Amino acid sequence: MIKLYDHAVSGNCYKVRLALSQLGVAYERINVDIFKGEQNERWFAALNPNKKVPVLIDGDFTMWESNGILLYIGKKFAPNNLYSEDPKDFGAVTQWLFFGKTTIDPALARARFITRFVLKEIQKEKELEALREAGKSALQILNDHLKKHNFLAGSYSIADIGCYAYVHTAEEGEVSLSPFPAVLSWCDRIRSQPRYISMED
Numbered sequence: 001m002i003k004l005y006d007h008a009v010s011g012n013c014y015k016v017r018l019a020l021s022q023l024g025v026a027y028e029r030i031n032v033d034i035f036k037g038e039q040n041e042r043w044f045a046a047l048n049p050n051k052k053v054p055v056l057i058d059g060d061f062t063m064w065e066s067n068g069i070l071l072y073i074g075k076k077f078a079p080n081n082l083y084s085e086d087p088k089d090f091g092a093v094t095q096w097l098f099f100g101k102t103t104i105d106p107a108l109a110r111a112r113f114i115t116r117f118v119l120k121e122i123q124k125e126k127e128l129e130a131l132r133e134a135g136k137s138a139l140q141i142l143n144d145h146l147k148k149h150n151f152l153a154g155s156y157s158i159a160d161i162g163c164y165a166y167v168h169t170a171e172e173g174e175v176s177l178s179p180f181p182a183v184l185s186w187c188d189r190i191r192s193q194p195r196y197i198s199m200e201d
């Protein structure tokens with residue numbers, strides 16, 4: 001059975017749990033207490049030298065990097081509605097997964113992390129403001145695309161799952177989603193997909 005080294009409030013882990021749930025794949029969930037520094041212990045660094053969750057183990061195969069894991073499970077459990085081998089579909093999916101990792105997450109995930117988990121007294125207001133502004137620029141790009149398309153890469157796919165993880169938690173970083181109605185409707189469409197689970201499930 002697949003093993004997922006996981007943390008409940010990590011969006012990077014949640015996206016993998018959401019994809020596994022929607023694909024109907026059973027897996028074992030192993031909590032790594034990242035707030036106590038368990039990711040830095042030698043046993044975990046042997047699984048991921050970058051010392052971060054998620055890590056997925058499938059038999060003798062171990063991998064890390066959440067969006068890479070999405071691509072792996074999409075391909076492994078093909079055919080399915082979340083992943084396509086068609087070159088153009090695949091290109092569009094990877095485009096949005098990379099946009100998520102390079103543009104959405106560094107802004108929105110970071111703003112959420114600092115706002116929720118870093119003591120107010122040591123938060124740097126200027127840094128937070130810059131992250132929130134960068135997050136809004138990313139949301140504007142998503143909103144413009146989603147005005148014309150129901151999902152990021154044609155039909156619902158791992159691209160949506162990858163980007164949704166830190167978009168739907170944007171308000172935890174004090175970035176309002178109200179100015180981005182097409183993003184809000186997209187979030188609703190994702191929540192109505194079969195076998196959807198929330199981050200808290």
Ligand SMILES: N[C@@H](CCC(=O)N[C@@H](CS)C(=O)NCC(=O)O)C(=O)O
Binds near residue numbers: 007012013034065
């Ligand atoms: N690029 C990595 C980022 C993973 C990541 O940042 N994981 C966080 C939780 S969301 C973590 O393990 N943080 C612990 C640490 O940095 O010490 C991915 O997408 O998997």
